[in-house]
Amino acid sequence: MTQPAARARSAVSAHPVTSAAIAIAMAADIFFVLYTPIYSTVTPKVGDWPFFYFYLLIFMPITSVALWLVILLQKRLERSRQDPAAASQESGMRP
Amino acid sequence: MSDVNATTFTIVVALFVLVTGVGFAAARWRRAADMMHLDEWGLGGRGFGTFITWFLLGGDLYTAYTFIAVPALVFGSGSIGFFAVSYTILVFPITLIFLPRLWSVSRVHGYVTPADFIRGRYGSRGLALAAAFTGILALMPYIALQLVGIQAVLQVMGVNAASTNTFLKDLPLIIAFLVLAVFTYVSGLRAPAMIAFIKDTLIYVFVLVAVFYIPTRLGGWGHIFGAAQTHFASVNPKTGKPFGTFIPTSKSVGATQFDFASLALGSAVALFLYPHAVTGTLAAKRRGAVKRNMVYLPTYSVLLMLIALFGYMAVADPATSASIKKAGGNAQLAVPYLFQHMFPSWFTGIAFAGIIIGALVPAAIMSIAAANLFTRNIFKEFFKPEATPRLQTQISQWASLVVKLGALLFAIELPKTFSINLQLLGGIWILQLAPMLIGGLFTRWFHRWALLTGWFAGMIYGTVAAYNVSAPTASHWAGSSDIVFGHSIYIGLTAVIINLVVTVVLTLVMKAARVPEGADETLPHQYTADLEQVAAPAPAGVGLSPASD
Numbered sequence: 001m002t003q004p005a006a007r008a009r010s011a012v013s014a015h016p017v018t019s020a021a022i023a024i025a026m027a028a029d030i031f032f033v034l035y036t037p038i039y040s041t042v043t044p045k046v047g048d049w050p051f052f053y054f055y056l057l058i059f060m061p062i063t064s065v066a067l068w069l070v071i072l073l074q075k076r077l078e079r080s081r082q083d084p085a086a087a088s089q090e091s092g093m094r095p
Numbered sequence: 096m097s098d099v100n101a102t103t104f105t106i107v108v109a110l111f112v113l114v115t116g117v118g119f120a121a122a123r124w125r126r127a128a129d130m131m132h133l134d135e136w137g138l139g140g141r142g143f144g145t146f147i148t149w150f151l152l153g154g155d156l157y158t159a160y161t162f163i164a165v166p167a168l169v170f171g172s173g174s175i176g177f178f179a180v181s182y183t184i185l186v187f188p189i190t191l192i193f194l195p196r197l198w199s200v201s202r203v204h205g206y207v208t209p210a211d212f213i214r215g216r217y218g219s220r221g222l223a224l225a226a227a228f229t230g231i232l233a234l235m236p237y238i239a240l241q242l243v244g245i246q247a248v249l250q251v252m253g254v255n256a257a258s259t260n261t262f263l264k265d266l267p268l269i270i271a272f273l274v275l276a277v278f279t280y281v282s283g284l285r286a287p288a289m290i291a292f293i294k295d296t297l298i299y300v301f302v303l304v305a306v307f308y309i310p311t312r313l314g315g316w317g318h319i320f321g322a323a324q325t326h327f328a329s330v331n332p333k334t335g336k337p338f339g340t341f342i343p344t345s346k347s348v349g350a351t352q353f354d355f356a357s358l359a360l361g362s363a364v365a366l367f368l369y370p371h372a373v374t375g376t377l378a379a380k381r382r383g384a385v386k387r388n389m390v391y392l393p394t395y396s397v398l399l400m401l402i403a404l405f406g407y408m409a410v411a412d413p414a415t416s417a418s419i420k421k422a423g424g425n426a427q428l429a430v431p432y433l434f435q436h437m438f439p440s441w442f443t444g445i446a447f448a449g450i451i452i453g454a455l456v457p458a459a460i461m462s463i464a465a466a467n468l469f470t471r472n473i474f475k476e477f478f479k480p481e482a483t484p485r486l487q488t489q490i491s492q493w494a495s496l497v498v499k500l501g502a503l504l505f506a507i508e509l510p511k512t513f514s515i516n517l518q519l520l521g522g523i524w525i526l527q528l529a530p531m532l533i534g535g536l537f538t539r540w541f542h543r544w545a546l547l548t549g550w551f552a553g554m555i556y557g558t559v560a561a562y563n564v565s566a567p568t569a570s571h572w573a574g575s576s577d578i579v580f581g582h583s584i585y586i587g588l589t590a591v592i593i594n595l596v597v598t599v600v601l602t603l604v605m606k607a608a609r610v611p612e613g614a615d616e617t618l619p620h621q622y623t624a625d626l627e628q629v630a631a632p633a634p635a636g637v638g639l640s641p642a643s644d
Binding site: 037047048052057061063064066 | 174177181184185187189191192315316317324341342343352356359360386390391393394396397404623
């Protein structure tokens with residue numbers, strides 16, 4: 001476990017849930033903007049705003065929060081990468 | 096000059112003078128022992144924290160042209176203009192994937208430009224030259240368009256609009272640009288970083304005031320959206336088709352959902368391939384500052400959404416629509432006219448100054464980025480490999496002047512549509528760097544010759560396809576989307592897919608033929624390094640990694 005590459009891999013496998021959460025947050029953030037059929041409608045209106053415009057407006061804070069979470073989770077991964085002993089301790093039974 | 100409003104004019108001039116002072120004073124800001132170093136002049140000392148980086152990148156990416164062109168597109172065509180909003184949402188998750196890696200590897204090896212990284216990663220001067228060439232080519236019209244943004248404001252202000260003498264007519268523009276050129280020469284990246292504070296404050300103030308105030312004048316949001324919906328559904332007598340769309344359609348050709356998404360995706364991937372975006376990023380002190388900015392920068396996207404809606408407000412306001420029609424239907428005047436009709440002249444002055452200063456910040460950073468590309472990847476690489484940091488800085492300073500003068504000539508001498516078409520092409524071109532730059536940050540699998548051929552294929556396809564787009568009003572360059580397999584799609588995206596396919600196929604061929612792959616001076620752990628893992632750079636060795644010496 002001295003090679004950087006091997007350590008990087010172990011950080012991901014040591015935290016499968018954290019890694020999956022990062023991947024899902026990123027993928028969802030991209031998908032729900034890119035898949036336009038979800039929000040290309042006038043109705044339902046939110047106040048005076050057609051849904052299309054309202055969706056675009058509120059998706060920005062959502063992106064911010066999602067990416068903030070991603071960065072927090074990545075910090076966890078990085079901490080275990082810099083401290084391999086802690087990583088293998090957390091992973092418990094992993095050979 | 097008879098119809099120039101004195102109050103508006105005075106406020107604009109006063110704020111411009113303030114900005115000029117700040118631009119020169121910036122040379123003393125965070126002063127280093129030796130300023131004649133590209134890390135200092137070109138990257139502001141590589142020491143900006145999260146807060147300054149936020150202003151710098153915000154000022155860099157959300158340009159005056161954006162403030163003019165996005166509402167213009169919304170005013171002219173409706174919903175398709177909002178692709179810019181969806182693109183500025185998408186850009187942050189996509190960029191978070193690769194930009195921190197670019198920051199880290201550039202910090203370890205002292206890279207100043209994206210082409211420096213390509214040179215180090217693939218050991219190929221040719222590929223780095225292709226990247227530098229593409230970057231400079233894409234930046235020139237982009238700088239010119241910042242001037243077009245200023246021109247739109249000046250025209251509505253009535254400054255010398257009546258003069259038929261080209262030189263007199265453009266005199267304010269020339270003065271503004273000369274001032275910009277001189278303080279960039281003196282202060283380097285520190286100038287736009289400091290001016291960005293003023294620019295962003297002005298823009299946040301005028302946009303927030305406008306979105307709360309203008310709807311009260313126009314009968315509320317319901318009326319604004321309603322007027323836009325009616326207008327874009329009605330038929331344009333000139334073309335026999337509707338003026339535009341209010342919501343992206345589910346058809347296969349035209350302003351479709353697919354076209355909307357492909358434009359957003361292509362532009363989002365392209366944004367941080369632009370050299371000026373990379374310059375702003377590499378000026379950050381820490382990896383964390385780059386990452387955190389992906390969380391904070393969407394604030395500007397909210398602003399862009401509101402700015403895009405100015406286009407609909409211009410549709411809903413009869414006086415603004417009438418003024419635009421009177422000016423020959425130039426949709427770029429939508430925002431300046433809207434402000435002139437809605438606000439007292441002192442507030443209009445603040446808004447106009449915001450747009451003009453908003454053009455100076457990105458123009459300065461773009462010219463620095465283009466100058467660095469020239470110095471590092473053309474001058475030093477091919478003409479003077481032994482150039483000292485001092486000489487490199489001097490060359491960059493002069494190159495930034497040349498780049499800006501070139502852009503000025505572009506904006507004054509050539510028809511406006513020429514710059515706009517070139518900028519459209521610039522987006523398509525810069526996207527062709529994706530396989531070598533983004534790909535290279537994750538894998539060394541691609542072969543350098545395959546990347547070069549793929550890049551070339553993408554450039555050719557993109558240029559030809561963009562040239563061939565026609566519309567009832569123009570036979571060429573009529574848009575950035577064409578029809579592939581019966582669907583409207585952004586040309587840049589098609590071109591980069593072609594690029595990628597060529598690259599993959601040729602990589603397999605090159606590997607089978609055992610063509611030399613070139614030396615890679617980077618190491619895997621350098622892509623995640625932070626400040627602590629970076630050795631203090633040797634004083635004289637800027638940009639020269641130990642491996643390439």
